Amino acid sequence: MSAGAVQIAPPAKRRRALPGTLVGAVIVLGASLAMAFFPSLFAPYDPTAFDYNAIMHGPSWAHPFGTDNFGRDMLSRVIHAYRIDMQIAVFATTGPFIFGTIVGALVGYVGGWVEAVFGRVVDAVITFPFLVLVIAIVSVLGPGLRNMYIAVGVVDWVFYARLVSAEVKIQRRLDYADAARGMGYGHMRIIFRHLLPNAITPAVVYLMTDMALAILLGSSLGYLGLGAQPPAAEWGVLIADGKNFMTTAWWVSVFPGIAIVITGLGFSLAGDALADLLRVNR
């Protein structure tokens, strides 16, 4: 018998085709971020400048998205709204994602009565319609973006915690987790170094969906007057502004709506792409 080293296969060529979803996500979200950071580069007009000669003009070469009842250029308003809406997407979800992930990892690892208590919290939260709950909280705290973030944060972390705890519970039973315990590694090391990297993918994918949902929620609250306050350009606010003229000036509401749809699509594509990229090789 040879005493030589065992042959291992040459490194697998990472020839994974670039997923189409990733390309789409990068294009859409890249453009969205660019407009959020540098709206003036893209907007042809000042979004707050009134032009009494061009009130409620339909789409034209001068105003591709038309103008509103003060003659403000809708394209510029939609572009400037990216800043607030992308901010909502990030700010409303990051906190809940981090907090929920940590709580979920601990709950899933500890199990037992902690998990039982957590299960009741989840039940309590998900039996309320999310939007109604958030509206209730904002009504108490008062309208505005900051209070909206607080309201979303109070509820939203539960979804991440639930995803992560379920996944950690599965990973905890695999032999590599026992191997780490058998090595005498500390609990925190096992949870955050070993289990979490293998358990976090669903939460990251959900984060993308959640960002799209956050934009929808922010727009809904803006529309209801509970989120971003006029005259700030925010898509929900813009849609609300146009609602009285829907029959005569559809473009005032429709173009912000399309922006919401496209951005939401971008986040969905990013979710699919991430699910693909983070898939673990077994």
Add this chain to the structure above:
Amino acid sequence: MRDMPLISVEGVSKRFRLPRTASDILTGRPPAAVHALNNVDLEVHRGETLGIVGESGCGKSTLARCLVRLLEPDEGLVRFDGKDIGLLPQAERRAFNRRVQMIFQDPYSSLNPRMSVRQVLSEALSVHAMRPKADIPARITELLGLVRLPADAANRYPHEFSGGQRQRIGIARALAVEPEVLVADELVSALDVSVQAQVINLLLDLQERLKLTVVFVAHDLRLVRHISHRVAVMYLGKVVETGPTEALFATPRHPYSKALLDAAPELDPARQTRVAAARGELPNPLDLPTGCLFNTRCPFAFERCFAERPNLSNRGPAHFAACHLTDFGKPTPATIAAQ
């Protein structure tokens, strides 16, 4: 009479409670429980290979996990170096975790898929402070050489390896902390026959070189016979027979051991029989028989076997069996001559 065993298992029992069912709640019954281990006594001596063999559901994996304290016994205790491992203070517990290492059955789930081989090994080395930081890379190369993997394996991730190679990585991880005992749970049962032989050879070689004590848990009698100095046969959570490998395989003194040995197909086509070695199947583990656990399948069972559970008693040098028929399988002058 003998030196102190390195590990001793004393009266260990372990139950796994099943979730309470609706009918349990209605009838006020306690939820059913699987009795995975029933009052197990066992010793492991320094430097030996102890084979633990039995069919599925016999509790051998549960016992292995109790040995490394991945599971806590419900009753009884496990001593390591004379001390109850359930009562070790923090510092000694860490030392215990280092000195007794487990290797797992499933090459696909026993390695963290997101950690490279280097990360796996250097974590073990640094958490237990086995080497100064600067010496870790050299030690990793050395460990890989020990399990016959090339040094460049360190940069790879588990999915790039075959099942046999993953088991080598598992062994390297265990060896990183320079343990005294390896508990191998079905180390090769997921591997192809030719690869099994490679890993078994490696284990034999390492044991020799590093003077390891090995607890080899397996269902494959041929493998257990091949590598063990001493064997314990388990049935339904109980050790029914234990003895030196040669004696136990030549003259099994428990009817279950005999059936198990006879049932394992011999490699010799000329030595085949046409009669099944054991009748019947395992009883429901939720509802164990009273008396001897084997009485539902034992062709020799008599009244006492249904009333009283036999304990291990001496049958020869270091040879014990738990059977009321103390003469069962006793070598006669004819069988001794035949050997």
Add this chain to the structure above:
Amino acid sequence: MTAPSPDRNTAGGGLKVRGLTTTFATPRGLATVVDGINLDVAPGEIVGLVGESGSGKSMTLRSIVRLVREPGKVSGQVEWQGRDLMAMREADLRKVRGAEIAMIFQEPMTALNPVLPVRLQIEENLSAHTTLDRRARRQRALELMNIVGIPAAERRLDEYPHQFSGGMRQRVMIAIALANSPKLLLADEPTTALDVTIQDQILKLILDLRDRFGMSVVFVTHDLGVVAATCDRMAVMYAGRIVETGTVAQVFAEPHHPYTRGLLGSVPRIGAERSMLLSIEGMPPGLIDLPDGCAFHPRCSFATDRCRAERPPLESFAAGREVACFHHQTVAAMAEAA
């Protein structure tokens, strides 16, 4: 290429496989999982098909009755009682499967329908292939349960698969397979998922049934002990090809292919405890990029330049013995010396 030995008359009764080839088109190229297999099974004979995972042994079995899923392509000749199964229309083949030729699989847990009582699953096979009425089917189902040794058969007929243990489920699978008194049983690792005492019972049952009903059996397994315990003849497969055939006694006593020798040496033997096993270095090749020449040469200690360049054909070297190795005489001499 294959010279069936004169004592095995396969003209009328048995199974005669010639040049059976199964390929799969994969994104990385064409994989030949079964590569020109020749196999004869005489009436009442049990032939073991032995190999490691990926050797193509299970796929050979499925290809014989054309049970290969898309995109697999099967070609070659399978002559069963004078008819070519490969040329048969699908509808006619269905009449053969489950009737004259039955199959049992490794996983009795997934091969049974969990929502139907076992009686219905046995009777289903009867109503598909016979004209028996309800009463007669019920009678036959009970008879079959008794044949395969299920205790309290009458009561258990109306139970569901989950109420049976693994061994009992495999017995039910065998009862279903036997429903129409098959002449050929294709068994794909039927005892691999079972405990050794239960495996022993099932193997003895299969031997019994062969004796009582004169069935032929093709027995796919990776366990050489199981081959020794049940088979008359054996064929060893490596990388989609048969590399050695012969009676079980001949092959065990004098392996001529280095792979067979390595496999036998990998299994611990009595009297050599705690010694190094023979083992085979390396691992089986991927089926898409097989090595040139003999597929086994990278793992073979006998390999020469010829083995690396030229693929050895499977050739007869003694009555009923075939091997695909240029150096088989050397290999056999080594085995004898050991």
